[in-house]
Amino acid sequence: MKLGTGWALAWVTRGASVISDHRVELITLDREIGDGDHGENMDRGFTAVIAKLADVSDDATPADVLKLVATTLISTVGGASGPLYGTAYLKASGAIAGKTELDGEALVALLTAARDGIVLRGKAESGDKTMVDAWTPAVDAASAARADGKTAIDILRAAADAAEAGAVATEPLVARKGRASYLGERAIGHRDPGAQSTALLLRAAADAAAS
Amino acid sequence: MSVGLVVVSHSEKIATGVVELARQMAPSARIVAAGGTDSGGIGTSFGKVSTAITEAEDGGGVVVLCDLGSAILTTETALDFLDDDLRAKVVIADAPIVEGAVAAAVTAETGGDLAAVRAAAESANRAEPADSGAVPGDAAIPPGTLTETATLVNRDGLHARPAAEFAKLASNFDATVTVNGVNAKSLLGIMSLGLVRGNRVTIAAEGTEARAAVNALVELINSAFGE
Numbered sequence: 243m244k245l246g247t248g249w250a251l252a253w254v255t256r257g258a259s260v261i262s263d264h265r266v267e268l269i270t271l272d273r274e275i276g277d278g279d280h281g282e283n284m285d286r287g288f289t290a291v292i293a294k295l296a297d298v299s300d301d302a303t304p305a306d307v308l309k310l311v312a313t314t315l316i317s318t319v320g321g322a323s324g325p326l327y328g329t330a331y332l333k334a335s336g337a338i339a340g341k342t343e344l345d346g347e348a349l350v351a352l353l354t355a356a357r358d359g360i361v362l363r364g365k366a367e368s369g370d371k372t373m374v375d376a377w378t379p380a381v382d383a384a385s386a387a388r389a390d391g392k393t394a395i396d397i398l399r400a401a402a403d404a405a406e407a408g409a410v411a412t413e414p415l416v417a418r419k420g421r422a423s424y425l426g427e428r429a430i431g432h433r434d435p436g437a438q439s440t441a442l443l444l445r446a447a448a449d450a451a452a453s
Numbered sequence: 454m455s456v457g458l459v460v461v462s463h464s465e466k467i468a469t470g471v472v473e474l475a476r477q478m479a480p481s482a483r484i485v486a487a488g489g490t491d492s493g494g495i496g497t498s499f500g501k502v503s504t505a506i507t508e509a510e511d512g513g514g515v516v517v518l519c520d521l522g523s524a525i526l527t528t529e530t531a532l533d534f535l536d537d538d539l540r541a542k543v544v545i546a547d548a549p550i551v552e553g554a555v556a557a558a559v560t561a562e563t564g565g566d567l568a569a570v571r572a573a574a575e576s577a578n579r580a581e582p583a584d585s586g587a588v589p590g591d592a593a594i595p596p597g598t599l600t601e602t603a604t605l606v607n608r609d610g611l612h613a614r615p616a617a618e619f620a621k622l623a624s625n626f627d628a629t630v631t632v633n634g635v636n637a638k639s640l641l642g643i644m645s646l647g648l649v650r651g652n653r654v655t656i657a658a659e660g661t662e663a664r665a666a667v668n669a670l671v672e673l674i675n676s677a678f679g680e
Contacts, residue, residue, distance in 0.1 A: 279496075283496075316499045316530055317491075317498075317499045317500050320490050320496035320497060320498065320523075320527075321496060321497075321523055322522065322523035322526050324499065324526075324527065324530075325499070325523070325526035325527050325529065325530040326526065328499075328530060329530060329533075363526060363529065363530065364526065420522065421522075
């Protein structure tokens with residue numbers, strides 16, 4: 243089974259809704275180890291994205307949708323998440339350029355490119371207590387699922403499960419990047435907000451494929 | 454075709470303040486502020502940074518100063534969206550925003566190229582060696598160098614605008630010039646000497662225009678920087 247523009251639009255819409263629903267949670271996580279604006283920034287960005295979806299043409303590809311998300315987030319999210327998520331969606335768009343339908347291989351390429359974009363932009367490594375700690379497990383799980391011959395939906399589910407576990411796994415870490423890195427051991431016990439928003443968005447991707 | 458500067462801060466006030474301060478020292482340098490979010494709040498704006506870069510560019514390239522981490526991320530993202538020609542001549546200086554901008558502005562105004570302006574900004578990172586106080590270190594001056602002493606009579610001594618005038622004037626000469634052992638063409642180096650009115654300074658120069666440099670700088674000091 244392949245996923246097309248309908249799925250991309252559903253992912254974005256569902257993602258915006260989930261971010262909005264979890265806005266306070268993300269603010270709280272970010273207040274504990276950051277500057278408290280992650281939920282607000284992401285909600286503003288995705289609200290702007292939803293408004294822009296009206297401009298998407300009928301023959302848009304999934305890549306076109308992701309690119310629109312990228313440029314909108316970059317110019318509305320602010321903080322570090324704007325450049326990070328913006329670059330993620332931009333690179334993801336590039337990885338699936340021209341395709342009207344995405345199979346397992348394309349989905350893995352999409353997720354990998356997104357993760358690589360974040361690493362390129364933010365220069366974080368696994369274990370730094372950042373969103374990379376949700377993205378990398380997601381990419382690895384998606385690759386493994388694909389190698390096992392799983393369907394597109396199952397690949398996305400594997401990615402979402404791994405991202406959620408990855409986000410939880412940031413709790414005991416000391417931050418080595420970003421605003422939280424100024425806190426030293428006080429960051430221990432708190433989940434990284436960027437990893438949490440990643441988990442939410444990747445779960446939205448999987449749910450959009452199942453709907 | 455001088456180098457332009459962009460000052461990126463999470464705070465609109467910081468960015469405009471830094472630009473205002475830098476303009477005190479380098480009135481004709483092209484410096485553009487890009488601080489705060491689009492709505493004027495705390496944060497950085499991809500749009501403001503992108504616009505500022507194109508405004509600052511005048512053929513000589515642009516050096517960007519940033520405050521905290523995500524200002525760099527936003528700027529790097531903005532660079533990604535530039536066309537290749539412009540991107541090739543925009544650099545982000547790794548420097549403290551106030552000191553770096555001030556040093557860079559002075560170098561840009563004296564016609565420094567992209568590499569020189571960036572280096573000036575980044576000179577703010579090193580603690581410039583300074584004989585604070587006015588003891589002219591004779592041991593530090595190589596034999597054969599022209600030297601002359603003068604006493605600061607202007608109100609501010611060798612700070613702020615007078616320091617900038619001094620550095621700019623020194624930069625005009627084809628010579629290696631020091632003031633109390635510190636590079637006379639380095640604004641931050643001069644300012645780190647902490648020289649005030651009444652202090653004596655020793656100007657030393659070597660090179661083709663050494664005599665002209667010493668004469669001009671001594672005259673500048675003796676004239677109280679035109680006060």
